[in-house]
Amino acid sequence: MAVTEPGPVLLTARGITVAFGRFLAVAAVDFEVREGELHALVGPNGAGKSTFLNVLGGQILQTAGEIEFLGRPLGRTTPHRRARIGIGRSFQLTSVIAGFSCLENVVLAVEARHGMLGMLRARPRGEDAQRARELLDLVGLGSRAEVPADELGHGQQKQLEVAMALGRGPRILLLDEPTSGLTEHERQSLGGLLQRVAGRSTIVMAEHDVEFVRRVATRVTAFNLGRKIAEGSPDQVFEDPTVKEVFLRGAAAVA
Ligand SMILES: Nc1ncnc2c1ncn2[C@@H]1O[C@H](COP(=O)(O)OP(=O)(O)OP(=O)(O)O)[C@@H](O)[C@H]1O
Numbered sequence: 001m002a003v004t005e006p007g008p009v010l011l012t013a014r015g016i017t018v019a020f021g022r023f024l025a026v027a028a029v030d031f032e033v034r035e036g037e038l039h040a041l042v043g044p045n046g047a048g049k050s051t052f053l054n055v056l057g058g059q060i061l062q063t064a065g066e067i068e069f070l071g072r073p074l075g076r077t078t079p080h081r082r083a084r085i086g087i088g089r090s091f092q093l094t095s096v097i098a099g100f101s102c103l104e105n106v107v108l109a110v111e112a113r114h115g116m117l118g119m120l121r122a123r124p125r126g127e128d129a130q131r132a133r134e135l136l137d138l139v140g141l142g143s144r145a146e147v148p149a150d151e152l153g154h155g156q157q158k159q160l161e162v163a164m165a166l167g168r169g170p171r172i173l174l175l176d177e178p179t180s181g182l183t184e185h186e187r188q189s190l191g192g193l194l195q196r197v198a199g200r201s202t203i204v205m206a207e208h209d210v211e212f213v214r215r216v217a218t219r220v221t222a223f224n225l226g227r228k229i230a231e232g233s234p235d236q237v238f239e240d241p242t243v244k245e246v247f248l249r250g251a252a253a254v255a
């Protein structure tokens with residue numbers, strides 16, 4: 001992986017804690033995202049990765065701590081508002097409209113970027129369609145533009161979700177387990193896709209697949225039991241003795 005200069009800081013989280021009753025799913029985590037990163041959150045089941053991602057996206061409000069995005073505190077901003085200011089989340093499968101073509105789905109996502117007022121304003125619609133086509137090309141679905149979205153296979157649906165999320169023009173894109181359910185071949189193409197996307201939008205993803213993370217991530221944060229246990233380049237993190245032990249134990253628990 002090419003060594004690139006870290007970009008400016010986009011997001012800073014300090015002392016993030018999420019309590020469910022007396023249980024701490026996330027405990028006092030400091031975290032920073034820099035522009036252009038493909039930043040992976042790793043750790044065994046229940047480590048707190050999804051919970052932390054949901055705190056960044058606003059789906060869960062932290063019990064303690066604060067997040068700054070582009071130098072401003074996010075406070076209790078809703079997920080909808082966060083999406084408008086540039087923190088995007090991959091759409092769930094359910095938000096892909098069955099019967100609508102891939103292109104139509106991405107056009108809808110691109111139009112959502114303008115908000116209600118923007119949608120009422122006269123604007124050349126061709127612009128949105130062109131942007132949607134570019135995004136479909138980027139994710140490798142250029143030839144499937146006219147195919148109904150629900151006719152895609154699982155891997156291609158994931159590609160479509162990424163195109164739709166990018167349609168809103170996020171500065172940071174949050175992805176939870178993007179490789180889940182994908183074949184090895186689909187993983188390969190998703191890896192290439194995320195690397196292309198990272199050229200234009202920063203990515204933070206929770207991911208189980210260590211090989212995948214080693215291949216595509218530029219920075220890794222490892223969690224265990226809600227705490228951050230290591231952070232750095234993929235090599236630094238996966239060679240860390242504590243991380244190795246936690247992953248071995250995790251593997252042993254599953255076996
Ligand atoms: N709404 C909730 N109420 C109570 N406990 C929760 C809730 N959501 C998550 N947890 C607990 O918080 C811990 C962290 O869960 P989380 O889903 O963030 O882990 P994860 O690292 O994403 O795990 P996985 O690798 O399995 O996806 C787990 O012990 C989980 O059971």
Ligand SMILES: [Mg+2]
Pocket residue numbers: 049050051206
């Ligand atoms: Mg999870």
